[in-house]
Amino acid sequence: MTAAVPVTTRRILAFWTPLAATWLMMSVEGPFLAALIARLAAPRENLAAYGVAFALALIVESPIIMMLSASTALVDSREAYLRLRNFTWMLNAALTGLLLLLLLTPVWEVVALRGMGLPAEVARLTRGALLLLLPWPAAIGHRRFRQGLLIRQRRARRVTAGTGIRLIAMLAAALALGTATGLPGAWVGAVALSAGVVAECLASHAMSRGVVRALPPADASRPPLPVPGYREIGAFYAPLALTSLISMAAHPLVTFFMGRGRFPLESLAVLPVVNSLVFLFRSLGLAYQEVAITLLAAGEANRRPVYRFAAGLAAAGTLGLAAVAFTPLSAAWLQGVSGLTPSLAAFAVPPLRLLAVMPALSVLLSLQRAILVHGRRTGPVTAATALEMAGILAVLVLGLGWLPVPGVNVAAAAFLVGRMAGNLYLVRPCLRASGDRLV
Numbered sequence: 143m144t145a146a147v148p149v150t151t152r153r154i155l156a157f158w159t160p161l162a163a164t165w166l167m168m169s170v171e172g173p174f175l176a177a178l179i180a181r182l183a184a185p186r187e188n189l190a191a192y193g194v195a196f197a198l199a200l201i202v203e204s205p206i207i208m209m210l211s212a213s214t215a216l217v218d219s220r221e222a223y224l225r226l227r228n229f230t231w232m233l234n235a236a237l238t239g240l241l242l243l244l245l246l247t248p249v250w251e252v253v254a255l256r257g258m259g260l261p262a263e264v265a266r267l268t269r270g271a272l273l274l275l276l277p278w279p280a281a282i283g284h285r286r287f288r289q290g291l292l293i294r295q296r297r298a299r300r301v302t303a304g305t306g307i308r309l310i311a312m313l314a315a316a317l318a319l320g321t322a323t324g325l326p327g328a329w330v331g332a333v334a335l336s337a338g339v340v341a342e343c344l345a346s347h348a349m350s351r352g353v354v355r356a357l358p359p360a361d362a363s364r365p366p367l368p369v370p371g372y373r374e375i376g377a378f379y380a381p382l383a384l385t386s387l388i389s390m391a392a393h394p395l396v397t398f399f400m401g402r403g404r405f406p407l408e409s410l411a412v413l414p415v416v417n418s419l420v421f422l423f424r425s426l427g428l429a430y431q432e433v434a435i436t437l438l439a440a441g442e443a444n445r446r447p448v449y450r451f452a453a454g455l456a457a458a459g460t461l462g463l464a465a466v467a468f469t470p471l472s473a474a475w476l477q478g479v480s481g482l483t484p485s486l487a488a489f490a491v492p493p494l495r496l497l498a499v500m501p502a503l504s505v506l507l508s509l510q511r512a513i514l515v516h517g518r519r520t521g522p523v524t525a526a527t528a529l530e531m532a533g534i535l536a537v538l539v540l541g542l543g544w545l546p547v548p549g550v551n552v553a554a555a556a557f558l559v560g561r562m563a564g565n566l567y568l569v570r571p572c573l574r575a576s577g578d579r580l581v
Contacts, residue, residue, distance in 0.1 A: 183326070
């Protein structure tokens with residue numbers, strides 16, 4: 143691939159497909175575990191606890207999420223690899239310590255009971271689930287760092303293989319614990335998630351060893367930049383970490399407000415089911431960010447093919463989700479697959495329809511972030527995420543206070559409004575980063 147010859151749709155598809163398969167396999171986790179928990183004892187309380195635990199685990203791990211993009215963008219030599227690896231390890235240790243601080247000190251009572259207003263039983267189940275998710279942040283951090291190395295070297299199929307291992311480990315743990323033990327459903331889900339990410343972390347490490355050995359020594363004359371020092375890595379990564387932190391904070395924030403809205407327990411129970419189905423279709427776009435970063439770095443001629451492919455992904459994801467949300471397929475999924483009762487399924491349909499456009503907005507966001515990361519302009523990414531969070535908060539405050547609808551409906555509207563605000567904000571920075579070309 144050269145700068146003079148634009149990449150073809152077929153070659154983009156070949157590069158993107160393994161990564162899309164990776165995200166699709168990960169998106170199976172949510173629906174599967176929610177369906178399993180719904181079929182175990184006390185489904186409402188355990189679904190609510192699992193949803194809260196997952197949201198809190200996401201916010202703790204959020205600063206490490208963008209390590210995939212950082213590794214893809216920065217590691218072009220042995221020296222750059224060593225520095226970013228050390229940076230990753232330090233961040234992993236800090237996040238694991240933060241989770242322990244939350245769970246093993248009085249901070250937990252303040253956050254869960256006073257702050258989020260969780261019922262005592264849901265709070266107990268949530269705390270146990272988070273203890274079982276303790277390996278989660280560090281395993282994900284190291285895994286995403288090593289996967290970035292593979293993606294940069296066009297070894298995306300190995301990333302897919304690692305996720306396949308994760309899925310098998312998760313399924314095996316969930317089925318074994320769900321059928322052979324009396325553990326609460328929320329704890330079964332947490333153990334299954336931890337087993338999956340640890341297995342994938344080990345597999346990613348093993349499969350990227352050859353890539354690490356083949357890394358060349360640093361060459362200050364080779365683009366895009368000389369080897370970054372820790373200060374440069376921090377300056378590059380801090381906006382990305384803050385972006386993830388703000389973004390992931392949306393889920394605990396929504397949980398906090400839904401606990402004080404209409405039909406709180408029903409809303410908390412169906413939100414993981416709704417989110418997991420939406421994520422299934424959003425995953426098509428989430429897989430595209432690192433693809434776009436790599437292809438944009440390969441040459442200016444790739445720009446328009448990358449944009450065209452993104453437009454196709456956006457249409458496919460939103461049309462697919464709408465086909466479920468607005469047809470009888472919604473009942474088949476929510477009751478037949480997810481195992482919700484008819485009454486809970488009825489709560490899930492309106493927010494699902496509100497979020498039908500989210501797959502398209504996710505593709506747009508992935509493309510916008512790729513343009514800015516490629517241009518080493520990560521600051522606007524953080525600003526856009528802060529604006530998205532502000533939009534979510536505004537809708538939650540106004541909607542839950544004034545609208546006579548279930549809290550989960552207000553939450554869906556908040557996610558939608560916030561994402562649209564973030565997308566709109568990034569238009570101008572992307573135009574500047576791409577040389578005022580059409581984005």
